[in-house]
Amino acid sequence: MTILRSEVRQAQQLASELFARAGIVLTAGERENIEVAGFGLGNLQEQGLELITYVNTDRYCAKELVLFPRQTCPEHLHPPVNGEPGKMETFRCRWGSVFLYVEGEPTPNIQAAIPPGSKASYTVFNEIVLHPGEQYTIPPGVKHWFQGGPEGSIVSEFSSTSRDEFDIFTDPAIERMPVIIED
């Protein structure tokens, strides 16, 4: 499943507006290169993620994640790579709110709405709700997914080295690395 360049541009524009609303300053180059991950599912507004990688070295990584209102980053985990433990990541909510789900005791009546048609690909339901200033660290190898609240969300991600291409998604239809069609 591909994504159109026009769709990418539109998502970049919307993400830029949320960054501005949150008071997070980006360079012009960063704004033009916001990564738009549709996960090959063809429904970016429902299942997708927008992000900027500030730095990714062999020791640490820092990103800014954007979720549109009720947009969901699908369930996945970070496996060990080259003998190193999987990616460990700390999510710190900067703006809006985010519903985060990890392995553990399922929370009754979760606040997120599972994307229709993808119910089988969401299997962990221990809920953590993050508002601005709140944060949570996801240990390596733990399945997780997250959804923007009613206004959307901006989340700073501090982590060990990021190797997105190794992420393991519960939904076998997902392709992490996008194929963009110029339109």
Added chain:
Amino acid sequence: MTILRSEVRQAQQLASELFARAGIVLTAGERENIEVAGFGLGNLQEQGLELITYVNTDRYCAKELVLFPRQTCPEHLHPPVNGEPGKMETFRCRWGSVFLYVEGEPTPNIQAAIPPGSKASYTVFNEIVLHPGEQYTIPPGVKHWFQGGPEGSIVSEFSSTSRDEFDIFTDPAIERMPVIIED
């Protein structure tokens, strides 16, 4: 050289105001525990740093640094610890401006003012000026110091594991870990 509790409280209050002005949201607990580093020099407004450590694991670290107007974090480097290379850090300016100095070709007519009485403890003058959205990565083992611009500065620091107690300062009078006197 010690620092008074009242001085710490005052610096925490001023740092909180700068965070609010920058639109960076903290929890009440974080605001109350802002670290105030006077480096044992007894002139916090001239040589000092205020910081919050969001997370510091054995793999990565993230902090928010505050510099008051023209406040200077003294020259230091991060040595190897337990066979690991020294701390590597990325400074991203979020608000205000910061003058950063690292080893390399000295910049003529630098914009920072070296703290009077401490000239011998500042030896590297390759200048990098960061405005909001701009960032710079300091390699392990490289001497550096930095000063807030006329309004002060808030800087996100993304790094490998932080072990401040091993930092090597050029000024032999510096004590990184503060001794606070209750007054």
